[in-house]
Amino acid sequence: MQELRYTVGRDICYVSREAILKAMEYFDRKCRKTRPAKGRKYFVWWRGKSYPPKDVLRCMSKGPAGVFSGGETTNQIFRDLGFHVGKGSFPKRLPGTDKPLPSIRTLKKQLFGKRWSRFERDFLRRDKEEQFPGVYLLAYSDQPMADKPVKPDDIFYVGSSCTGLNARLNQFHDGIRRYCCHSAAMRFYKRWRRRSRPRQLFYVAVVAVPCETRKELRTEKDIRKMGRVAELEYAALAHIKKHTGFEPLLNKK
Numbered sequence: 001m002q003e004l005r006y007t008v009g010r011d012i013c014y015v016s017r018e019a020i021l022k023a024m025e026y027f028d029r030k031c032r033k034t035r036p037a038k039g040r041k042y043f044v045w046w047r048g049k050s051y052p053p054k055d056v057l058r059c060m061s062k063g064p065a066g067v068f069s070g071g072e073t074t075n076q077i078f079r080d081l082g083f084h085v086g087k088g089s090f091p092k093r094l095p096g097t098d099k100p101l102p103s104i105r106t107l108k109k110q111l112f113g114k115r116w117s118r119f120e121r122d123f124l125r126r127d128k129e130e131q132f133p134g135v136y137l138l139a140y141s142d143q144p145m146a147d148k149p150v151k152p153d154d155i156f157y158v159g160s161s162c163t164g165l166n167a168r169l170n171q172f173h174d175g176i177r178r179y180c181c182h183s184a185a186m187r188f189y190k191r192w193r194r195r196s197r198p199r200q201l202f203y204v205a206v207v208a209v210p211c212e213t214r215k216e217l218r219t220e221k222d223i224r225k226m227g228r229v230a231e232l233e234y235a236a237l238a239h240i241k242k243h244t245g246f247e248p249l250l251n252k253k
Contacts (some may be wrong), residue, residue, distance in 0.1 A: 004080055015060070015169065017081045023059035024051055030054060043076055045084045045091060045216050053078060069103035069231045082217030094131060097212045101224050107207055107232045108239065111135060113245040114205035116145045116154075121173045122166065129208035133225075135159070138172075138250070139203040140196075150205050157184055157250035160233040162226060163213050165206055176202075183230075184250050192250070207232070 003014040013112060027035070037043065039052040053074045075085045084091075119125070124130035139145055140156040152188035164184055168182075175185025176193065209232075211225035212218045218226075241247050 004077075006077055011049075012118070013060075015057075015077055015081070018054060020081060020083070021058050024049075024054045026059045026235055027051060027056060031059070037125045040084055042087050043070075043086055044078050044089070045086055050086075059105065067155035068152070091214065093212050093217050093219055096208075097132075097222065098199070099210050101156065101221055102228065104228060104231050104235055107135075107209070107228065108235050111137065111205070111207040111232065111236060112150055112152075112239065113172060114150050114207070115147050116203035116205055117148060118146050119169075119173070119204040121170055121206060123169055124166040124206070129210075130209040132162045132182070132210045133162050133229045134164060134165045134206055134214060135206035135229060135236060136169060136206040137236070140192075140200055140250075142197045144201045145203045149225065152240045154238055155248050156202075158233060158236045158247050160229055162229065163200055169204065169206075184252070186227070187252065188250060 001016050001018050003016045003019075004214035005012065005014055028049075036052060037050040039054060042053055043049075043050040044053050046055060057074060057077070080083050082101040105119055114137075119138065135157050137150060137155050138159070139150075141150045141154065145154065159168070159172070171181040172185045173179060177190050179186050179189045209225050209229050211222040212227060213222070237247055237251065
């Protein structure tokens with residue numbers, strides 16, 4: 001158990017994560033029905049419940065005594081020990097994130113069973129997959145490829161996003177136009193843009209893994225799903241190398 005030293009008002013106290021958890025248990029037993037679930041502005045979020053920060057500190061057996069100021073002084077104690085401090089409305093899990101952990105075999109089959117779509121900004125804006133992490137494939141061709149099946153020979157880049165796919169794809173879209181935002185897009189801008197044929201276009205295929213990525217809300221299963229995204233990226237690269245002898249031209253790692 002690691003304790004951190006704080007000065008709160010005139011009190012010097014040592015606070016540990018274990019002490020805060022015990023104080024939260026005490027608050028649930030003794031104060032939950034009579035006290036607000038949040039402070040005047042802020043709340044501490046733990047396993048689907050909200051707690052008023054100052055009240056939790058007062059519930060500690062060796063916590064600061066009497067009246068003390070709240071705000072950032074109090075909130076920083078919780079942040080230092082890994083708790084989420086929020087303001088305003090309580091956080092909610094994204095819908096659709098409670099699905100079982102998919103196998104890498106299933107995800108790989110889905111990815112290479114896709115068909116190409118024309119790559120545009122906000123490609124996933126109206127799709128439920130836009131806010132989830134996942135893996136995306138990009139093709140770059142002067143031949144029309146929309147609705148054609150994905151083939152290893154056509155893949156120009158394999159990428160992944162640990163947060164929302166739509167935002168990551170938009171970074172690539174912007175980066176190939178003004179040398180920013182995405183490392184692979186910047187490589188393209190510097191190396192490939194001037195060497196391309198006039199009618200070459202990007203095409204995309206994606207597989208999302210529905211999970212909650214926000215630290216204050218994600219569970220052990222969510223973290224495993226995020227790890228499965230990283231595994232799928234390398235499984236895709238291995239599949240391409242097995243079938244072509246090469247890795248995608250734009251991939252560096």
